[in-house]
Amino acid sequence: MRTTPFTTEHDALRASIRRFVEDELAPHAREWEEDGWIADWVWPRMGELGLLGLSVPEEYGGQGGDYWSTVVLAEELTRCGSGSLPMAIGVQTDMATPPILQFGTEQQKQDYLVPAMQGTKIASIGISEPDAGSDVRAIRTRARPDGDGWVLNGSKTYITNGVRADFVTMVVRTADADPGDPWGGISLFLIETDLPGFEVAAKLDKVGMRASDTALLHLEDVPVPGDALLGTVHEGFKQIMWQLQGERLIGAIGGVAGAWRTWESALAYTREREAFGRPISGFQVTRHTLVDLATEIEAAQALVYEACDAWNRGEYDVERVAMCKLVAAQLAFKVADTSMQLHGGYGYSREFDVERNWRDSRLARIGGGADEVQREIISKLMGL
Ligand SMILES: Cc1cc2nc3c(=O)[nH]c(=O)nc-3n(C[C@H](O)[C@H](O)[C@H](O)COP(=O)(O)OP(=O)(O)OC[C@H]3O[C@@H](n4cnc5c(N)ncnc54)[C@H](O)[C@@H]3O)c2cc1C
Structure with a gap:
């Protein structure tokens, strides 16, 4: 049987986050994209639901959960139909605030971390x-x-x-x-x-x-x-290098989960769309394309989960984290690009989310340390 890091509590958390994402976030994704602005209520609403500090100790406004709870949130947020939202929330939860918990004074935790977990201060x-x-x-x-x-x-x-x-x-x-x-x-x-x-x-x-x-x-x-x-x-350089490990890991988790979402919708489309008298999923080349992508996503997910497991134990391996960031960023865009190809002209149209996903997923290869920077880190640590 396949092992999973998720307990029944994580499964229940996942189900409730999925409901929230589907009912309260996804219906607004297009409107936020047009407005160039995620509605302000999202932060306090997520704070009220306890979603901004799932792995933060309760004394600082969090839920006191383990890192796998954070993984569940990052994965489920990819269902909201917008890359912007997981990124904005990830900045709040996994990029701007962990240094406060790690390096801050008690007063700084009360003044910044607690309101950030409540969603009343944006970071x-x-x-x-x-x-x-x-x-x-x-x-x-x-x-x-x-x-x-x-x-x-x-x-x-x-x-x-x-x-x-x-x-x-x-x-x-x-x-x-x-x-x-x-x-x-x-x-x-x-x-x-x-x-x-x-x-x-x-x-x-x-x-x-x-x-x-x-x-x-x-x-x-x-x-x-x-x-x-x-x-x-x-000592800020060392501190921000620590921060970047968490930033890259959360980006990698979202990248892999986003790749799965894209793959699922590409599969669904190829089963519906017909050409030459059959669904395009009936062409061997389409099936092989989807199989290759699924294999790569599974492999990337295994690497990322291994890094998450270490992070959950309070350990991290800079080389592994850089590998996770590199593979997930490249894969998320590759899957989005292939999905656009499988959608043909509809993929290029603004009517479908495919083009938005293609544009959004491109950022991961640049932000949070570009692909080339990850390769430099890996090559130095491998002693090449
Ligand atoms: C939408 C968006 C959101 C962002 N959000 C944030 C944020 O919230 N906070 C924040 O601080 N930053 C943020 N960034 C900035 C992001 O982290 C940087 O863009 C990224 O680190 C790359 O830096 P740069 O743009 O200056 O590119 P440069 O450093 O100028 O790099 C340009 C090119 O040169 C390559 N390069 C650089 N050095 C080397 C090398 N040694 N070897 C080989 N190639 C190299 C790079 O990989 C890249 O391809 C964001 C960027 C974007 C686009």
């Missing part, structure tokens, strides 16, 4: 800048000490949830780059977005993930209190 993660994406050490946003606090100047770009965020978990340079300590001089901060000098300079227009708001942020002489520092001063 963003601010790493990328106009002149520094893959190369995190090249960031220029700078904090200079000022009395008990700091003054920040700089900009961050492509920040998911950035137009609506209440705070940004931000990577900031706090000392000049030092050749003797190449990883030092960077720190994490929790930056409130209503501080003077903080500006959402633009809501960026994008090929896909159109329902998700993506911001260019400017900071000009933003006064930040001393207790906005998250974790240890100058």
